[in-house]
Amino acid sequence: MDFLMSGVAACGACVFTNPLEVVKTRMQLQGELQAPGTYQRHYRNVFHAFFTIGKVDGLAALQKGLGPALLYQFLMNGIRLGTYGLAESQGYLRTNEGIHSPVRSAAAGALAGVMGAYLGSPIYMVKTHLQAQAASEIAVGHQYKHQIFPPQSWKVALAAAMVSGVAVVLAMTPFDVASTRLYNQPTDTQGKGLMYRGILDALLQTARTEGFFGMYKGIGASYFRLGPHTILSLFFWDQLRSLYNTYAK
Secondary structure, three states, rough: HHHHHHHHHHHHHHHHHHHHHHHHHHHHHHOOOOOOOOOOOOOHHHHHHHHHHHOOOOOOHHHHOOOHHHHHHHHHHHHHHHHHHHHHHOOOEEEEOEEEHHHHHHHHHHHHHHHHHHHHHHHHHHHHHHHHHHOOHHHHOOOOOOOOOOOOOOHHHHHHHHHHHHHHHHHHHHHHHHHHHHHHEEEOOOOOOOOOOHHHHHHHHHHHHHHHHHHHHHHHHHHHHHHHHHHHHHHHHHHHHHHHHHHHO
């Protein structure tokens, strides 16, 4: 469960931080092996880079490489945090006397980090190639011509739905947990709930008693239910629109 929770949490954060990763990649490639002042600076600073990429490449370009970035974050952080959490839960970080060992913790953290980085490195390379892709007037570094999906492919809709499924599950699971408990709580003779006064009370009681992760109980099952539902809904919607536009003309 540690692998899944840490991987999903990292994916949720990645959706919001990927635009910064795109900007960082391009600024790091700008002026590669060229003396200062001998090349054109397409990106003067972070804010200018955001504006330039959005203006020339389009706003969607700020999420370039999101697919591999999500996979990279899931693998790297899932393995790194999951392995460390497993070592901690199994008692490997404590001595025979039950005392926490800094040396074992450092070794476990290093091993988990190496494993995550090694397995995630090929995906990171693909992510970098995609994030560096730009229109010729603002291109920096070598321009690989990778294309994950052909234009107008149904696979684009599937990939977008998978990403949105992660975001929806992260945002909605606490409310789903609260609503499930509200519906399932015992009631008095007037039908009034005996455990929770409302959804906010259910959220607060759950967080106070069971901790933050108590509000994310069943998140794996939620994604495997909501993920396919979101994927299929967006996929069918996209295909129906395509059919309508084709035959309505």
